[in-house]
Amino acid sequence: MILALDAMGGDHGPSEICKAALLACEEFSDLELLLVGSESEIKPLLEKAPSSSAKRLSIVHTDERIDMDEHPTLAIRKKRNSSMRLSMEMVRSGEASGCVSAGNTGAIVAGGVLVVGRISGIDRPAMGVALPTLNKYTFLLDVGANVRNKPYHLYQFAHMGNIYSKRILGVAEPQVALLSNGSEEIKGDEVISGAKTLIKESSLNFSGYVEGDDIPYSRADVVVCDGFSGNVVLKFAEGLMTAVASMLKEEMGQRILPKVGMVFMLPMMKDLIARFHYEKHGGTPLLGVNGAVIKAHGRSKAPAIVSALRVARNFVKQNGVELIREELG
């Protein structure tokens, strides 16, 4: 399987991305990667590759890149040779089965629509995230491809989320729910209650409204919301867990007894923090476009990029795009 990897995207640039490329090639013997970006920067970073990986790594050279603070649509329209746009062009042409970028989120969404193209019948693509929760994962979408949405968009998100949960995350009968400000019938605004009416009449296993605290308690497998709410929840979750971890570290530094205690607890605490460290679970699929387009967090280090490549590979292997096209196209 050939995947395009935007080597210039993200806060850490080519070094972490090339490190990830090497790790991913070791993990998956069927994986070929097209690293898109500055050859002079990428080449030295691939020198350490064992021969078994080296032959599966190629560089697609370009000097142009999209920066994190550029206007998304303008950048994707004008920078036709940017590493991100070229990665997406290869998905459109079929040279690559999918692509991964840790670059400008808005530009990834714009490129998904303008370069890769929407699946016919899909009004708006959505980004989804598999959030680690109490016992499993909850797939939350949209987390930022949109700002506000119409009921029909949320209806389509519900279907796409259902497919992702079932086929990619392996949930047998996903419970699909709408995020609202209360579980009672009278809650929500017109958009949410409109979406409820639409989803209720569909074939989905719909459980109505859930509230914010139902997410960490895994009370639904798929939680649907507009891009604004999803983005706020996801970033808040990331921030809260990082803040708690850093407080814990600081407190530990000041006290002796807890330090002794931590020696005993380290493995467990590490598990727990890793589980809820949302940033580390890299790989946010842009659902509803004609190809596997996976966004990695801008702050991604190599392991998160590897995780995004894993998500891309899985999505391609499970024919994610075709499944969405069959159900909603």
Next chain:
Amino acid sequence: MILALDAMGGDHGPSEICKAALLACEEFSDLELLLVGSESEIKPLLEKAPSSSAKRLSIVHTDERIDMDEHPTLAIRKKRNSSMRLSMEMVRSGEASGCVSAGNTGAIVAGGVLVVGRISGIDRPAMGVALPTLNKYTFLLDVGANVRNKPYHLYQFAHMGNIYSKRILGVAEPQVALLSNGSEEIKGDEVISGAKTLIKESSLNFSGYVEGDDIPYSRADVVVCDGFSGNVVLKFAEGLMTAVASMLKEEMGQRILPKVGMVFMLPMMKDLIARFHYEKHGGTPLLGVNGAVIKAHGRSKAPAIVSALRVARNFVKQNGVELIREELG
């Protein structure tokens, strides 16, 4: 100071509320409480009161109550003798300086508007919460008095939040920010960008947009959003911290070494969990109405009700209502 306390609201009923009344009277020697609800249920619960408290506790008897699942506006309109409505009537008439209820949130908001009345000039009241964050508290509003809002509402919330942060939470120069899906100028929807324009031109110390992760990192003292977003964030935070705590407990039960470690770490962990245990920080003021109306969480046990009474007392002492009236009335 006389406060009315709805003895029938909340999931635990009069027992926890009367326990809280006793604790609060011990804590504040200037406090008199009017317990509103079923005399036959309340009276036995107050029997243990020391005489110094007993003389400051009176019962205002009524058999009617508003249940958690009732339609808020209908309930407050029809149940004119409900414990919640009577508590609010006493605020309106001046018999009480403020009131606390752990009952139906929607009914508290409806009662705030219909019984206590809005401050003239205030379009919509807002509920705010002082969220514990990395180094201090961030005052988030609205967290559920509204669903969606207009720019002018958010503008008024910003001013009310500023007053609360400065005068009640003691922040010298509160940084006020708008919650958005990104910090760049182009982010947000029309409501949020409309509010930005309004707030920018005001006298507030405005720092523009913040994202979800800026809340736990205390990057603003006051974070303004519509009632839907605030409600989702607050409940998600409550759920996440409870879920993490319960996972920690479960893991501890299964392993021996961490249990040994925990003995050393207990005080620190307790501090940390208590700090981020949002539910325990009881007391959500309904800002913008003609009186101190404080909501406690439905799940509140006695300490959370005491905390809500503390918030009410503080709000009255600092002339919260007058300050809002002066600035926005």
